Amino acid sequence: MTYRTERIRNFCIVAHVDHGKSTLADRMLQLTELVDVRHMRSQYLDKMDIERERGITIKAQTARLPYKPLGDVADEYLLNLIDTPGHVDFSYEVSRALNACEGAVLLVDAAQGMEAQTIANLYLALEADLEIIPVLNKIDLPAARPDEVAREIAAIIGGDPGDVLRISAKTGEGVVAVMDAIVDRVPPPKGDPEGPTRALIFDSIYDPYRGTLVYLRVVDGELKPGDRIRLLATGFEGEIDDLGVHAPEETAIDALGVGEVGVLSAAIKEVSEAKVGDTITLAGRGARTVRPLPGYREPLPMVFSGLYPVDSDDFPQLRDALDKLRLNDASFSFEPETSAALGFGFRCGFLGLLHLEIITERLDREFSIPLVTTAPSVRYRVTLEGVVDGDTGEPEVIEVANPQDLPEPNRIAEIREPTVNAMILTPTTYVGSVMQLCEGRRGTMVAMDYLTEERVELRYQLPLAGIITDFFDQLKSRTRGYASLDYERGEYLAADLVRVDLLLNGEPVDAFSSIVHRDEAYAFGKSMTEKLKELIPRQLFDVPVQAAIGSKIIARETIKAKRKDVLAKCYGGDVSRKRKLLEKQKEGKKKMKSVGSVEVPQEAFVSALRTSGGTGD
């Protein structure tokens, strides 16, 4: 069944994790009777295991909802729900998905109120000029404070608090009103059916059997199976094998016209050939003159980490696994690197910490490769002293993502570090504590706005390096979980940064080096030496553990020589137990890495490098 453009509504749901986005989507699917109740699993649209477990959406999904409003005698409407990724790491993907819509349902938990992430996505939606339909969810909860939260919403988007719809996605109450509001208020798509074909890629996923599946929204013209297409940014050309829509299971379709949302496959081997934000057009002579849709951007990794197999024999498997993950995820990059301490591995770039966690978790879960992950770092811009770029005459600037690559201090004119513009929403009670945290991470306050009497929006410029360790955990614990965080990348700013090296028995261990602010170097050195002292077993001789900036020692601990073995005795002729303990100990020793003359257990690398895993939410 085809729909006239004016009967199409493309919309998304902007919501915070746990505010009921998936439940509302499930309820809409049920209302349109597209999903048999027997096949209904909760969070129907979240397809990856990790997504369902964590309750977040990483990849955008879509669903086509035919809907006939009550009392409307004409044809039914086609509502396309474009589900957006729900994490700050993926804000670019969110913006592309929003660009495929004309409207957004702003879904807010009536008990929790607005969260920073929701506001950030709301701003993206407003930037994309979407019609916003504010909705309060979970009004059936005893803790719901709908009037207050409605005022909060009105304060941000303008309008009357009384216009905010009130629903319970769980019971279904008010969901029809939301669908009617989408039909009434979201404008139909605009586009030129006769113009050269242009379609926006808002997501692409890898399917082992069909190659890359491209999620698209037709802006102008039309796409049909068999069409030869060209992707403007990557230059890929190929023939459309399958063209389909999600209803919500994939269903083949003859054509997609202006405003329609669907999925195509065209023997695209890697997702990196069909990047989010790229424009699809028809191949041929005219393709070169087609104007790309605005807003395309190359994915840019922000957080870097070295991934090393615990067992060096796993290196080829790790390479294969990374290759496979890359097929599926164009925003993640890797290149081989070596570490004297950890052997062969890869320096990988991620969009953010959650992205890093997802990749390492998938490596573990889907490929069973135990990994050592070095402390996450950012990419610094280092201006070299007295070196001038031959072409521009400007001082030469290099980018450094691995602390090992930082030149000697006397060769550095300036180091600049990436910053983020962070937005934190917190109850007013915790403002002091949050400010203290931000200032502790070298943040500069940009603005402070009282949204209501109880809630404050703080804006800070923070070094990215300051928030990729345990910032989020700290924020949550200081505010009893009430604060929320969102950030976007900011500019590069000069800072007084130094590399702190760690030495075992006088020898530097490259895997432990970190770039930190000079003011934090002593505290960092002290905590690392203390940690390593605990983690490295006593050897036959005293082992000094030192932290150093260049040749200057800034912290020192000593691992005292081992004095006495204390393994089990052989009481009553039980020799087996002692032998088994020794065998186990020997197994453990095999996993030790020799750093000079010091035996360091793999576990020491893992634990010393582990940060407390602050991810966004």
Add this chain to the structure above:
Amino acid sequence: MSPVSPPRVVTTPAARAGDRDWVRSPVECGPAAGFGVYLHVPFCHHRCGYCDFAVAAVGGLDPARRDDLEGRYVAAIRTDLARQVAAGRRAHAPPDAEHLDDRWPVVTSVFVGGGTPTLLSPERLASVIASVGEELDLAADAEVTVEANPETASVELFETLAAVGVTRVSIGAQSFTPHVLATLEREHTPAGPLRAAAMAREAGIAEISLDLIYGTPGETAEEWDDTLARVLSADVDHVSAYALTIHDGTPFGRRVARGLLPDVDEDVQAQRFAALQQVLGAGGFEHYEVSNLARGSRSRSRHNLLYWRHGDYLGVGAGAHGHLAGRRWWSTRSAPRYVHAVTSAGGRAWGEGATPLAGSEVLDDAQRAAERLFLGLRVREGLHPGDLPPIQPLALEDALAAGLVEIACGRLRCTEAGWFLLDDAVDRLTA
């Protein structure tokens, strides 16, 4: 063209390729060390917080039930021994010991351990000991040891034991410091062990040993020195001193995990061990094995040496371990289950039907080599060259260079430092 010279083979006393004489015909180890019987009596008044042995606390049982359990246990241990002996030696040996015949060697040592063996009535304990002579040939000069707790000691008890051939008692003194005894949950006073030793002497027991524990949380260096001084003043021939080990599954382990009890300190234990060596050494004791000291070589514990020399022994009773020529086996640790298994086996042979056996293993050569080393190097004079398993030249080099072992007259033995770090030494030698 110059001839290619063959690779130089470094021969050390320890590396002789391909030969299994150290397994098949050892000089001092294995069968050459004698043949023993270990009998386990698991009963204790209560289980001490650090103990992870096979123990049955009977202090809380009503007297009739306790008497019944003890009576059935003694019967079971006798039946078990008779059945193990009747099964013959080959039934206990590993498949590669085809050179062994079915006859049992003469028993050179018997050890009754626990638990608290002396918690049994003297008559029952005597019947346990006597069972060895009833089932096997006992050497005329066999060492027969019984462990005794001070609070159970009496001249009558020791007389009864002497009468059934007990030559040696090992008294659980542990410490002479009241608060250390309290921490260890021992029920005797510091004077108890000395009184017990005197009673044993009076009853005509030839060899008397004291058991000590060092490194208990709260024990000071002075208190340990005081304990050692008390040992020197006592009329004893032998001392076994063990570093307190806290195991996870014990009440101590749980208290350490919860932060209620400080864990043992490696450095403190090393200091206590050094003091033990120094004080008792100066007092005329020979430190002949890591944890054992004797007044002269004649007072060494033959049964203990049998373990360290990789010897053969039967293990009888709950949780007891046996060893024969590279095969090890052990019984269930629960006393009631042990009694049940032995009793319900009826008239059947050992190993058939319900059996108290909880497990067994046949050691491969690498495991035997590791055992030979970690057991043999516990003894002062180390291992005879003919008893040494093959050691990789580089591994030997490493252990020598680390100063943990030395070679003297072809024997491999621990250095002073190596005795403190024996596990490390063996780990290097078996690399």
